[in-house]
Amino acid sequence: MTIHQEEQQIQQSGRRGAEVPEALTGRMAPRFRVEGAAAAPVPAPRPVPIPVPVETGHRFLVYKQDPSVTGLGVRLTFVPSVVLNGPADARARTDLAGTTPVARNANGDFVFTPNSPQFDCAHTFAVVRETIAMYERHNGGNPLPFAWNVGGNTDPITVFPHAGEGANAFYSRTAKALKFLFFTPQGQPPSSVLYTCRSLDIVSHETGHSVLDGLKPGWLSAGNPPQTGGLHESFGDLTAIFLALAQPDQAEAFVALTKANLHDKSFLPELAEEFGKALGMPAGLRNADNDLKLSEVGNEVHAISQVFTGAIYDVLADVYLFETARQRRTKDPSIVLMEVAQALCKLLFDAIVAAPATGARYVDVANQMLQISAGRGDPAIYRTFIRNRFAVREITTAATPLRDLMSGEMRMTDPGYTGDGQDVTEVEPHDEHSASLRAEQDRSLCCGTMQMPEYRVVAPERLAKRGPLDDDDILRDELDELRRAFSK
Numbered sequence: 001m002t003i004h005q006e007e008q009q010i011q012q013s014g015r016r017g018a019e020v021p022e023a024l025t026g027r028m029a030p031r032f033r034v035e036g037a038a039a040a041p042v043p044a045p046r047p048v049p050i051p052v053p054v055e056t057g058h059r060f061l062v063y064k065q066d067p068s069v070t071g072l073g074v075r076l077t078f079v080p081s082v083v084l085n086g087p088a089d090a091r092a093r094t095d096l097a098g099t100t101p102v103a104r105n106a107n108g109d110f111v112f113t114p115n116s117p118q119f120d121c122a123h124t125f126a127v128v129r130e131t132i133a134m135y136e137r138h139n140g141g142n143p144l145p146f147a148w149n150v151g152g153n154t155d156p157i158t159v160f161p162h163a164g165e166g167a168n169a170f171y172s173r174t175a176k177a178l179k180f181l182f183f184t185p186q187g188q189p190p191s192s193v194l195y196t197c198r199s200l201d202i203v204s205h206e207t208g209h210s211v212l213d214g215l216k217p218g219w220l221s222a223g224n225p226p227q228t229g230g231l232h233e234s235f236g237d238l239t240a241i242f243l244a245l246a247q248p249d250q251a252e253a254f255v256a257l258t259k260a261n262l263h264d265k266s267f268l269p270e271l272a273e274e275f276g277k278a279l280g281m282p283a284g285l286r287n288a289d290n291d292l293k294l295s296e297v298g299n300e301v302h303a304i305s306q307v308f309t310g311a312i313y314d315v316l317a318d319v320y321l322f323e324t325a326r327q328r329r330t331k332d333p334s335i336v337l338m339e340v341a342q343a344l345c346k347l348l349f350d351a352i353v354a355a356p357a358t359g360a361r362y363v364d365v366a367n368q369m370l371q372i373s374a375g376r377g378d379p380a381i382y383r384t385f386i387r388n389r390f391a392v393r394e395i396t397t398a399a400t401p402l403r404d405l406m407s408g409e410m411r412m413t414d415p416g417y418t419g420d421g422q423d424v425t426e427v428e429p430h431d432e433h434s435a436s437l438r439a440e441q442d443r444s445l446c447c448g449t450m451q452m453p454e455y456r457v458v459a460p461e462r463l464a465k466r467g468p469l470d471d472d473d474i475l476r477d478e479l480d481e482l483r484r485a486f487s488k
Contacts, residue, residue: 055080055081056080056081056082057078057079057080057081057082057083058078058079058083058087058104058108058109058110059076059077059078059079059107059109059110059111060076060077060078060079060087060109060110060111060122060123060125060126061074061075061076061077061110061111061112061114061119061122061123062074062075062077062122062123062126062127062200063114063123063198063199063200064200064244064247064249064250065199065200065201065244065250065267065273066198066199066200066201066202066272066273066274066275067114067115067198067199067274068273068274068277069267069273069274071253071267072250072253072267074114075247075249076111077126077130077247079126079129079130081129083104083110083125084101085101085102085103085104086100086101086102086121086125087102087110087121087122087125087126088101088125088156089129089156090154090156091129091132091143091156091157092125092128092129092132092156092157092158092159093156093157093158093159094121094124094125094158094159094160094161095158095159095160096117096120096121096160096161096162098117099117099118099121100121102118102121102122110122110125110126115195115198117161117162120161120162120195120197120198121161123161123197123198123203124159124161124180124197124203125159127200127203127204127207127243128157128159128178128203128207130204130243130246131203131204131207131208131211131239131243132144132207132211134239134242134243134246134345135211135349138342138345138346138349138350139349144211144214144215145214145466146173146176146210146213146214147173147210147213147214147217147463147466147467147468148173148176148466148467148468149214150466150467151467153468155176156176157176157177157178157210158175158176158177158178159177159178159180160177160178160179160180161180161195161197162180162182162195162197163179163180163181164179164181164182165181165182165183166181166182166183166448167181167183167194167196167275167278167279168181168196168447168448168451169181169196169197169202169203169205169206169447169448170206170209170447170448170449170451170452171206171207171209171210171213171449172449172452172454173213173217173220173454173468173469174452174454174468174469174470174471174473174474176468178203178206178207178210179448180195180196180197180202180203180206181196181448182194182195182196182197183278185278185279186280188278194274194275194278196275198274199272199274199275200240200243200244201240201271201272201273201284202240202272202275204236204239204240204243205236205237205239205240205271205272205447206236206447206449207239208235208236208237208238208239208240209232209235209236209447209449211235211239212231212232212235212236212352215352215353216352216355216357216360216464217463217464217465217466218357218358218460218461218463218464219231219232219358219360219460219463220232220449220450220455220463221358221455221458221459221460221462221463222440222441222443222450222455222456222457223459223460224358224359224360224441224460225359225361225436225437225438225439225441226299226300226301226304226435226436226437226439226440226441226442227304227308227360227361227362227436227437228358228359228360228361228441229301229304229305229441229443229446229450230301230304230305230307230308230362230436231305231308231352231360231362231365232301232305232449232450233301233302233304233305233446233447233450234305234306234308234309234312235352236447236449237271237286237288237305237306237309238288238309238312238313238345238348240271241268241269241271241288241313241316241341242341242342242344242345244267244268245268245337245338245341245342246338246341246342248334248338251334251335251337251338251341252334254266254267254268254334254337255333255334255337260320260324260333260337262289262313262316262317262320263289263317268288269287269288269289269313270283270284270287271284271285271286271287271288272284272285272286286302286305286306286309287306288306288309288310288312288313289310289313290306290309290310291310292306292307292310292393293307293392293393293394294307294393294394294395294430294431294434294436295394295431295434297436298435298436298439298442299435299436299439299440299441299442300442300444300445301441301442301443301445301446301450302445302446302447303445304436307362307393307395307436308362308365308393308395310393311389311390311392311393311395312344312348312389314385314389314392315344315385315386315389316340316341316344318385318388318389318412319340319343319344319382319385320336320337320340320341321412322379322381322382322385322412322413322415323336323339323340324336324337325412325413326413326415347369347372347373347376348365348369350368350372351365351366351368351369351372352365352368354368354372355368357464358460358461358464359460361429361437362390362395362396362429363390363395363396363427363428363429366386366390366395366396366427367425367426367427369386370383370386370387370424370425370426370427371425371426373386374423374425379415379416380415380416380417380418380423381412381414381415381416381417381418383418383423383424383425384400384417384418384419387399387400387424387427388400388402388405388410388419390427391427391430392405392406394430394431394434395429395430396427396428396429396430397427397428397429397430399422399424399427400418400419400420400422400424401419401420402419404419443456453474454469454473454474457474457476457477458473458474458476
């Protein structure tokens with residue numbers, strides 16, 4: 001008799017009011033047992049202790065992408081740390097008036113009906129924590145500070161899922177917060193409200209800003225070259241892509257959908273699909289799988305960011321093609337994709353940590369990627385991919401001839417391929433007079449983070465000192481002028 005048949009027998013016996021056979025009482029599923037009920041003692045051998053999982057944690061229900069990507073929908077995710085009612089923990093807390101603190105359910109989990117206020121709190125918190133955890137893994141498992149975590153300060157970031165009306169979302173160092181707005185798309189009924197907090201892409205993008213501000217606190221200032229601002233926006237977009245590929249089900253769905261072709265149309269390179277369509281765009285807000293060059297984008301930061309994002313996405317596609325060919329008989333292609341994505345994410349993370357504290361250029365990050373890749377023993381073709389993709393985008397000079405790449409004859413499966421036999425690990429900028437390096441930053445089309453006054457008026461050197469910001473920091477120039485005027 002199978003366990004399933006036994007359970008059916010138990011249910012039928014219960015309906016007839018019959019007694020459950022003694023032989024089955026010890027094997028009953030917990031939901032059929034009555035606490036305190038007498039049962040005949042059954043001799044048993046000394047039990048073997050069952051290993052208990054080391055991790056304490058909670059389950060959350062989240063959107064895999066956003067509500068419009070219906071093919072993916074929602075999934076359970078596990079956050080392996082103690083989360084208090086809120087949700088809240090040592091790194092993040094959630095604030096939604098009239099809803100928080102959201103309490104764990106009877107199983108200790110934060111699983112709620114999708115699109116309810118409780119779900120929005122739990123979903124947003126979980127994506128924030130998964131994003132932070134992803135980068136802490138790349139940081140050797142060590143905690144990553146927010147920009148204000150200095151001198152022993154441990155203040156968490158506050159997450160506002162419904163921060164107010166508007167078609168935007170932003171990170172603020174002054175408020176120590178991530179704020180996600182909501183709006184009704186033009187021409188839609190009042191009930192068709194779009195909540196930016198429900199998009200994994202948007203939540204991870206804005207969390208990426210907070211992570212990068214902790215790593216490079218001087219980079220958010222508008223006093224940097226446009227490329228520095230582009231690095232911030234690109235880091236947010238790439239964070240969304242790398243976080244998606246850190247989820248086994250998303251990686252597997254992507255491989256099946258595209259037949260393992262990163263340049264096929266899919267949900268992965270399209271960022272914030274629901275938001276983009278609501279603003280009248282054909283797909284998402286931005287597309288990582290693009291062909292933009294620096295000469296085509298001027299000094300508008302979001303456009304500039306897509307050049308860097310596109311270069312990294314192409315490197316991801318190149319390395320994945322190489323590794324799937326090399327490992328096709330030993331690993332599932334979705335596992336290869338996850339490994340390649342996380343290795344590239346780690347390479348980018350380390351390169352950013354090693355880049356200048358202010359005034360960072362794309363070439364600075366590219367050179368750090370080349371040198372770190374060589375130092376960790378990657379195949380030489382990895383550096384060829386990096387050099388090629390940055391050169392094609394007019395970010396760097398073409399230290400390696402591009403003829404094989406541009407003709408489609410590059411040996412994509414040769415681990416030692418360099419094009420000309422030289423494994424170059426330092427390149428020069430393509431055009432030192434580019435508007436992306438010399439002009440003022442145009443942030444007119446950026447997300448809410450780059451629009452914050454604290455980043456538009458505070459000097460890079462002040463931001464780079466880390467620590468919290470307050471209103472006096474933002475108004476410093478005007479206050480100094482008033483003090484001079486009133487001291488006469």
